Structures are given as structure tokens and as C-alpha cells.
Amino acid sequence: MPRLLLFLVLLGVAVIVYALIECAMTRSNEVRSISKPAWLITILVVPLIGAGLWFLFGRPRRTRGTRPPRPAPRQPTAPDDDPQFLQNLETRRRQQAREQELKRKEEELKAREAQSKGGAKGGVKGGGTTAPAAGTPAGGAPAGGTPANGTGPAPATDPDDDADEAGSTGAHRPNNP
Secondary structure, eight states: OHHHHHHHHHHHHHHHHHHHHHHHHSOGGGOOSSOHHHHHHHHHHSHHHHHHHIIIIISOOOOTTOOOOOOOOOOOSSGGGOHHHHHHHHHHHHHHHHHHHHHHHHHHHHHHHHHHHHHHHHTTTTTOOOOOOTTOOTTSSOTTSSOTTOSSSOOOOOTTOHHHHTTOOSTTSOOOO
8 A cells, every 4th residue: 555655646746747847848828727827836836736727727729630830941051052042043144145145146247237338338349249240250250351341350359259169260260460
């Protein structure tokens, strides 16, 4: 019998200590019925009854299926772990590539305009070619070696002329004395 009494006393003390610790650890806004300090005093003054009342009426209610709130998701610690940073980086890279492509196209357009203006103003001087007269070979001079209007030696042809690349024999070039 003394062993049973000792066991019941130890069990009662354990329940009281557990109720005190749980009441102290609970947030004030979660405590039910009376205030948190009132529950602590009740558990100390009326030990077993106060502990039982705490478990029945003061403890925060936990419904089935609800879990304690989870901690906030881990935030990225390095820039390469942050998906939004990587997305912004990719967006900037694409925008820079578009700007470079646009600049390149603008420069090509300006070069073409400058070439066409130079060809229109200077004629053959600017590197432009004019259409050959009727009955003349591709170089613009008749087979005799003089220009179509017969005023003098024919001007030199453009080295990038298609007739030179096509394997022309050079019969259309004049002989310079």
C-alpha cells in the first residue's frame, strides 16, 4: 500500500508540474476562460483540481487535423538561389541583346544610306555602277575598247563587279597606253 501511495503522489506532482509548465509556455492570447496569471495561481493553490481544470477549460483548443503553424519558408540566401533574381537577370540579358541587335541594324542601315548617297552623287566615283548601253558587254564599254559615247578611255570597273567573278576574259577592259 505505501508503494501505491508513493506512486500516486509522484503521479500527482508530475501532472501539476506539467500543467504549470504548459500554462507558462502558452501564449496569453491563446489561453481560454480566465487569464494566464489566474490559471498559474489556480494550479498552485488547488494543485490537482487546478491542473485538471487547466487541461479541461484553460488549455488552447486544438482541433483535429490542425497542426501547429509551420515556420516561414526558407528565403534564398545567395542570389543564384533566388528565382526572381535569376528571372530579372535573364530579362536584362535579353534586353541587352535586343539593343545590340538594334544598334547593329541601325549601323547597317546608315552604311547603306551613305553608300547609296555616295553612288548617286558621284556616279562611278562613289563605286556605284550604271546600266550598260545597248549593245555593250557587261563592263559598259563596247567591244572596241572605248566608252559607249566615244569620248575617251573607259573608266575602270569595280573590282567587285559580277562580270569579273564570272570568269570574264577581260575583253571589255580597255588597254591603257
